[in-house]
Amino acid sequence: xxxxxxxxxxxxxxxxxxxxxxxxxxxxxxxxxxxxxxxxxxxxxxxxxxxxxxxxxxxxxxxxxxxxxxxxxxxxxxxxxxxxxxxxxxxxxxxxxxxxxxxxxxxxxxxxxxxxxxxxxxxxxxxxxxxxxxxxxxxxxxxxxxxxxxxxxxxxxx
Amino acid sequence: xxxxxxxxxxxxxxxxxxxxxxxxxxxxxxxxxxxxxxxxxxxxxxxxxxxxxxxxxxxxxxxxxxxxxxxxxxxxxxxxxxxxxxxxxxxxxxxxxxxxxxxxxxxxxxxxxxxxxxxxxxxxxxxxxxxxxxxxxxxxxxxxxxxxxxxxxxxxxx
Numbered sequence: 001x002x003x004x005x006x007x008x009x010x011x012x013x014x015x016x017x018x019x020x021x022x023x024x025x026x027x028x029x030x031x032x033x034x035x036x037x038x039x040x041x042x043x044x045x046x047x048x049x050x051x052x053x054x055x056x057x058x059x060x061x062x063x064x065x066x067x068x069x070x071x072x073x074x075x076x077x078x079x080x081x082x083x084x085x086x087x088x089x090x091x092x093x094x095x096x097x098x099x100x101x102x103x104x105x106x107x108x109x110x111x112x113x114x115x116x117x118x119x120x121x122x123x124x125x126x127x128x129x130x131x132x133x134x135x136x137x138x139x140x141x142x143x144x145x146x147x148x149x150x151x152x153x154x155x156x157x158x
Numbered sequence: 159x160x161x162x163x164x165x166x167x168x169x170x171x172x173x174x175x176x177x178x179x180x181x182x183x184x185x186x187x188x189x190x191x192x193x194x195x196x197x198x199x200x201x202x203x204x205x206x207x208x209x210x211x212x213x214x215x216x217x218x219x220x221x222x223x224x225x226x227x228x229x230x231x232x233x234x235x236x237x238x239x240x241x242x243x244x245x246x247x248x249x250x251x252x253x254x255x256x257x258x259x260x261x262x263x264x265x266x267x268x269x270x271x272x273x274x275x276x277x278x279x280x281x282x283x284x285x286x287x288x289x290x291x292x293x294x295x296x297x298x299x300x301x302x303x304x305x306x307x308x309x310x311x312x313x314x315x316x
Contacts, residue, residue, distance in 0.1 A: 009296045016303045023312030027303045047314040051220055052229045052252040058211055071210045081300050083292070086281065087248025092290060093277045094210040094245060100292045102285075103300030112304040113315060119251045123244065123281070127260075132250060134241070134258045138167045142239050142261030145174045145185045146270040154181030156205040157271060 008033055008079045009103055011041070015056070016081035019043040027112070030056035030080040032064035032073065032097070039076070040064035056080065057088035061095050071158060073097040082109055085116040086123060094158075166191055166237045167261055169199070173214070174239035177201040185270070188214035188238040190222035190231065190255070197234070198222035214238065215246035219253050229316060231255040240267055243274040244281060252316075 008031060015029025026044035033039065042059035046052055057080050065071055076097040082104035084092060092100055110117040127134030149155055166189060173187025184202035191197065200217035204210055215238050223229055234255040240262035242250060250258055268275040285292030307313055 005295060010299070013296065013299050013303060016300070017306065020303060020306045020310055020313070023310070023314075025314075026316065027307035046229050046252070046316045050223050050227055050229045052223060052231075052254075052316070053211065053216055053220055053249045055252075062209055062211055065208050065210060069208055071204050071208045073210075081303065083285070083294075085248055085252075086244050087252060088245075089281060090243055090245025090248060090277055091211045093273060093280065094204070094213075094243075096210075097290065099290060101295055102292060103294070103296045104304060105294070105297065108297070108301055108304055112307055115251060119248055120281070122251065123247060123278070127241070132255065132257060134260060136241075136261070136263070137163060137259055138171065138261045139263065139266070141168070141171050142174070143266055145171060145178060145239065146262060146266055148175065148178045149185035149270055152178055152181070155178070156181075156183075158184065158204050158210070 004036070005079075005101060008038070008077075009081075009101055011038065012056075012079040012081045013103055015041060015043050024048045026055075026114070028056040028080070028082050030060040030078060032060050032076050032078055034064075034068075034076045039067050053087065055085065055088050057084050058091055061091055065095070071095070077101065082106075083116070085109075085114075086119050162194070163237075163259060166196070166235075167239075167259055169196065170214075170237040170239045171261055173199060173201050182206045184213075184272070186214040186238070186240050188218040188236060190218050190234050190236055192222075192226075192231075192234045197225050211245065213243065213246050215242050216249055219249055223253070229253070235259065240264075241274070243267075243272075244277050
């Protein structure tokens with residue numbers, strides 16, 4: 001951990017803090033850094049914007065991609081005030097930044113009533129046994145669409 | 159599986175198919191149903207919209223929430239042409255629909271070059287050992303923000 005990393009993490013934590021004082025949303029902040037510069041910053045916007053996907057990391061990733069006009073964050077780093085939940089972790093893998101720094105952990109989030117840890121546990125259960133049941137049907141029809149994708153000359157891989 | 163479910167799933171698969179023929183995005187479609195009616199439908203928009211978070215399920219959830227003016231999908235069902243990736247699974251748990259139906263599986267997606275299965279595997283590794291390293295720093299400062307959240311009278315739980 002160098003001074004540089006600390007300054008960026010301080011900023012992410014500051015955003016989380018401001019979101020609590022303003023009452024706007026959950027206690028989470030995140031920034032995206034490229035070449036030593038902040039290119040996107042975000043706070044949790046779930047309740048203020050009626051969007052359950054608007055976690056700080058998600059909003060920061062979307063803003064950074066808009067800024068860079070790309071769907072990949074190669075060469076970027078994400079600083080998040082808390083360990084990413086499964087949704088945000090998934091988004092990070094799809095965006096492919098170089099690395100992620102986080103401050104609070106999923107256990108810290110759970111201690112304040114957030115479901116992160118619960119969701120990590122649920123993912124390991126067989127789909128149909130989860131608290132929200134996941135039911136499989138019509139697999140063959142879906143596989144046909146994957147074959148059309150494989151054969152498509154217009155596809156853009158991501 | 160009743161005829162009803164099949165009709166909705168056919169619609170989700172049809173959206174996936176159209177997205178491949180148009181070349182707009184990945185082979186994925188999803189819809190949100192409430193009281194037997196479709197309230198949101200979506201296709202994968204990652205490459206066309208420079209948004210790595212724009213999977214079909216994510217876009218459908220966000221549209222359904224905008225439609226219902228809420229951040230919770232209680233009483234709703236999601237039909238997805240493919241098993242949700244970790245990002246979408248996380249979003250589903252935060253949105254809390256009653257259940258999820260899916261057609262293709264994560265293995266089918268992997269066979270067409272998608273990272274879903276890889277991300278599920280990566281999540282189980284210790285954060286610092288992942289292909290995208292997750293590095294913990296300044297935890298104590300983040301925990302202070304959770305304490306401010308716990309004590310806040312303005313907070314809206316979600």
